[in-house]
Amino acid sequence: MRAEKTADGVALVRALEQHAPRRLFDDPLSARMISGWPSMVVAHxxxxxxxxxxxxxxxxxxxxxVVCRTRAIDDACRAALAIGINRVVIVGAGMDTRPYRMPEMAAAEVWEFDLASTQAVKKATLARALGDRPAHVRYLPLDLTAPDSADTLARAGTGRTLLICEAVTMYVPAEAVERVLAYAGTLASGSRMVLTYLPRAEADRAENRRWSRRLRWRSAFDPAELADRLRAHGLTPLADLGAEEHQARLLRPAGRTLSVFPGERIALAVVGYDRKSAP
Structure with a gap:
């Protein structure tokens, strides 16, 4: 499945959520990021x-x-920006609308990394939806599977940063994930990282083989294994969220009865050791 199609699918789901009673987040821009039959679906x-x-x-x-992941990452973004982090690096930005819809990001310096083909679609879509693109967002093409991708990431700098890597790691080989973690480890102390990943138990489950083939999953990690990798690069794990946490923290308090596919978890980490934040 092409990266653009995956990004389009996420944009469609986020646009649909805007019509849900007790929606989990506000994203009025997503409906303007889609066209063709998806826009017809959303409109009726x-x-x-x-x-x-x-x-x-x-x-x-x-x-x-998807909707729980979106809300959880929105919350993590607000928490990081609230403590004074003013640089955001988004690896595999796709059709992410956070830099354009979240007021908290308006004052931040934002770097979006993605495949050149995906970024071309994103820029054209934003031009249609917004007109002029915001000046605080920069775009750099990145192929995480390329040997020089670490150098490309380094161009964003290493100041105190919020690093977001959403719905990327499962689609690239383990060495590409390692490059993202290595870059995170170079960031200034106190930087935050939000990273989603495929749990190995779900990747190995027989009933998920169809999705593995269709979505071309390539990397998976046990939660403890990922936590060890984070620590090896100088990051302190803060939380690891999955379907059970989404039900307890987001859906039940909102009176929603959605099922949540357990095939993706969210790891939150801080660069360095933070006594106040570390579990």
Whole structure:
């Protein structure tokens, strides 16, 4: 599956969430980031209902996983920006709208990294949705599988940073993930990282083989293994969130009854050792 298609699918889900009662986040821009049949689906209530039923049959919990992931990462972003971090690096930015919809990011210096083809689509889409792109966002093409990708990441600098790597690690080989972790370890002390990953137990589950082939999963980690890798690069794990945490923290308090696919977790970490934050 092409990266652009994956990014488009996430944008569609986020646009659909804007019509949900007790929605988990505000993203009015996502509906303007899609076109063609997805925009028709979002615009018409009967089509939204039919699409969501079909999506849940095809991939139980995928919708819930994307919207919970979005809200959890939004919360992590706000927490990092609230403590004075004013640089944001997004690896595999796709159709991420956070730099454009979150007021907290307006004063931040934002670097978006992604494949050149995906960035071309993103820029054209933003031009259609916003007109002029915000001056605080910079774009650099990046192929994490390329040997020089570490040098490309370094161009964003190593100041106190919020590093976001959402829905990327499962689609690249382990050595590419290692480059992201190595770059995170070069960031100034107190920098924060938000990274999603595929749990190895889910990758190995027989009933997920169809998704593994369709989505071309390439890397998976046990939570303890990933925590060890973070520590090896000088990061302190802060939290590791999955379907159970999303149900308890986000869905039940909002009165939502969504299922959540357990095939993605969110690791939160701080560069250096933070006595106040470390578990």
């Amino acid at each position: 209530r009967p089509l939204r209902w039919l699409f969501l039923r079909a999506l849940e049959r095809a991939g139980p919990g995928l919708y819930g996983a």
